[in-house]
Structures are given as structure tokens and as C-alpha cells.
Amino acid sequence: MVTWVIVALVAAGYAVFGVYSVDSDESAVAFVFGRAVGRDVLPGIHWNPPWPFGRVVIAKAAKNFGMPIGYRIAPAWDQPISDLWLTGDTNIVSGRLNVQYSIESLTDYLVSHEEPREFLRRTGERVLTRFLVSEGVDGVLASRRTELRSAVRQGVQEHLAAEGVGISVQSVTIEELAPPREGRVRDAFQDVQNARSDRERVVLEARAYRRQIVAEAEGEAEQIISEARANRHRRIELARGETERFLALAREHARAPRVTEQRLYLETLERLLPHLETYVVDSEEGGAVNLRIVR
């Protein structure tokens, strides 16, 4: 009697080991004698026969994992990974990507493929190679990064789905895409960039200088023109004034010619010979003496 009770207790205690819980961001696969009896188990508390009759694998389903392509995060003892890729115009670029993925189906991830992560990495390399080989180096480095990211993402996803690996790609980021550091190539590319920006700068400076000169010249031109106009006005007015003066004189002369002539004569003498004393003698009284005394 007592032995049966002890056996029951032992069995119960052993059975407790089979209880497992799955969190809300997790997924699980339960095996009994190697057979997957619980596929993609939903969150909650479940029971599975404990070892050695069964086992449970629990993993984070919603979390994003990262897979580097073209480099390694942790140091490795097998072959080093190269980050050099060939482009369509027989140039070489250095490229490093990071693929963010999540486990879509834990069952597939565990059961269908031997090395899902390694397969992901190689597929990434394969798609990257294919894309770069169909592009030119200047295009790739400057303007085609978005296309590269989406091409890699789409290509990798297609291959993963075709082999049923159970992984889905969330995003692809470019860690580095640049001319290779080796062989001073990167410096040479940088030199071209510098030369181009120098040219931009010189052109802008020249344009600014031109604008400045033209503005100054226009200002000067305006000044010259307005000066000339003012001059014109002045000369016209001057001429007008002289004309008026002459006409006034002419009228006066018409009215009293001899008097005016005499006046002009005397004024001219005074102007030309300033030290001259001039006497004017009225010749109408007495005899017709018309003396002009010049001393």
C-alpha cells in the first residue's frame, strides 16, 4: 500500500517537470519521442512529457535578430570573411550589410533546415553579389543604395521562402559601402570628390565675383550716364542763357545802336586794359569836338 503511494508521489513529482510556459513574445515546439506534437505553440502554460520522453524548445518569436554580411561581429576561427565585392565595371567596393530577421515559424526553423542562420548569410552574399555585378561603381556608391537595400531584402526573402527556412527578413541596413581601403583606392576616390567640390567652390566664387563686378559696373555706368545727362542739361541751360543774354543785347543795340556799341567798346577796353583810365566826352555841346583822351 505504502509503496503505491510513494510511486504515485514520485510519478507526480516527475510529471511536474513537464510543465512549461510560453511568454507572449515567444513561440515553442514540443517533441515527444522526436515527433513534433506541438507546433508553434501559443503563449500560455502547457505540459509535455519530460525528458527522456519528450523535450520542448522555446524561442523569441517577435524579436529581431541581426545577421552581418561581409563581416563578423564575434571573432571566428574559421576562414575570415572578405568584404570586397565586384561591380559591373570591374571595380571593387567594400560592402557590409546587416540583415534584421525574425523567426516566422519556429517549427520550420528547427526542423526544415540544418543551418538557417548560415544559409541566411550566404543568401545575403549571393543576392548582394548579383546586384553589384549588374551596377557600375559610381552608381552604387552614390545613388543606388536604396535600390540595393530593397533588392537584397526582396531577394533574400524569396530564397528563404523557397526553401522554407522559417525566417522572415525585417530590414536590411548598409553598414558600409565605400571604395576599398586597400591599395589607397579610397583616398583616390576621395581626391576626386575633393576636386569636384573644389570646382564647385571656384565656380561659385567666380559667379559671386562676377555679380559683384557687374553690380559695381552698373552703378558706375548709371553714375556716368546721369552725370552726362546733368552735363547736357547744364550745357543746354548755359546755351539758353547765353542766347537770352545775346538777344537782350541785340534788342538794346537795335534800340540805341551807337550807345550800345560805345558801351561795349568801353567795357571791352576796361576788361582788356584794366589799368586804363577812360574819359568819356560828350560831344553834342559846343563845337563838334569828338575827343577821346587815352592816357
Add this chain to the structure above:
Amino acid sequence: MKALISIVGILFLVIVGVTTTVVVDETEHVVVTQFDRPVAIHSDAGLHWKAPAPLQRVTRFDKRILFSPGAEIELLTADKKNVLLSTYLSWQIADPLKYLVTLRTRAFAEARLEAIVQSELGSALGDLPFKALVPAESGGNELVQLEERVYNASARVAASNFGIEVVSFGITRLSFPSQNLKSVFARMRAERERMRVATVPRAKRRRKRSVRKPTASGRTYLPLPRPRRRACAVRARLRRRARTLKPLKTTRSSIPSSARSRATKRS
């Protein structure tokens, strides 16, 4: 005494249970052989029966898609250029019995598969000039075609000879041996140098002859050609007009005759 018998009995049952059952995992094919002759294949996971150890043995094969990354291969193209290729194979054991008979171990299988791939790649690449592999214009289809060709050839051989189904074959990297890399880098450097020289404006390369700054097209800027020209034209016009200026509000007849002969045209 009774307890001892029951313990021994339980132990015996356990031993019997272990030796007569086979646990087949989801990821396995299990072949049961009797005196090196296969008698049963279990591809479905779970618990299966077999006769105990010396009579029947068990060999396990991976049922999953297996992944074999190839080593870097150096091959010659049709125009005698050295190319480094990295590849991988995804394959599955489709027929465990055939696999057991012909290959048996993973290492042997990988070696055979790699040999097939290498020979097929070598012959395919030997037909192509290097330019055909990296045509930026035709959208890189050559690479896909190459993969397809190797895939088809290897799938055929693997299925018929070894019971292996090749799932996919991929070329993961195209590169050059390190010696050639150096010359590629040198070529890239030279190309960039050419581009750099072409970018520098012509004016910068001339000696400085005057204080005037050069523009990007190389011409030096001469200030004020037009405005000064215009001012001169205005002045010339003024002079001409002044010479033919008429007196204001009077005609020639209004000037008194006594004054007319003495009037000068000087303004």
C-alpha cells in the same frame, strides 16, 4: 528480497525498452539494417520498434535541408582571367537507401558534390569571357544563368547516382586572387586620377598673368566695357546736338540786323 526482484525486473524492462525501440526525430531518416542489409526506413518521427542490438542496427541520416558552403575555387575564364568563386549547395537526402549504399557519410557526400560543382563550374566558366560575367548593361543575368546551369547538371547527377536532391546552388562571391586584386586597385586609382585631373578647371592650371580673377571657363573678366562705351556715345551725341542748337523762342529774323552780323555762333 521482493524489492530486489522488482528492481531487477524494472531494470530489465528498461533495457529491453531501450534496445527494441527507436526514437526517430523530426529531423531524421532512420534506416534499420539487419546484417548490413536494410530492412526498414523510418522517415516519420516518433517511436518505432526494432529487434535488439546485434540483430538489427540503426543508421541515422539528416532529413533536413543540408547546407554545404564550398571552398573558394579559382577558375579560368575563356579569356584566361583568374576568377575566385565562392559557392554553396543546399541539398537533401531524398532516397536514404541509395544514399546509404553509395555515400554513407556526410563528408564523402560533400566531397562528391563539391567535385561535381567544381567540374561543372570550370567548364561553364571556360566558355565565357570575363566580360560576360560582369556586364553592367545586361543586368547581371549571366550570373543567374551560370547558377542555373550548374544547378541543373549537379541535380541530375546527384539524384541519379546518390539519391540526393539538390535544393539550390548559389554563387555567393566573385573575386580575384590577391595578386590580381592589386592590379585592379592600381587600375582604379589611375582611373580616379584621370577623373581628378579632368575636374580641375583650366584656369587654375594657367600661370597668374594679371591680378584679375579667372572665371570657371578660363576667361578673365574685363570690367565696364559697355557702360563706358555708352557714356562716350552719350557725350558724342550731346556735342553734336550742341553744335546744331537753335536759339530759344527766336528765329533768325527776330535778331536786329545791327546785331546779326556781330552775333557769333559760339555757344
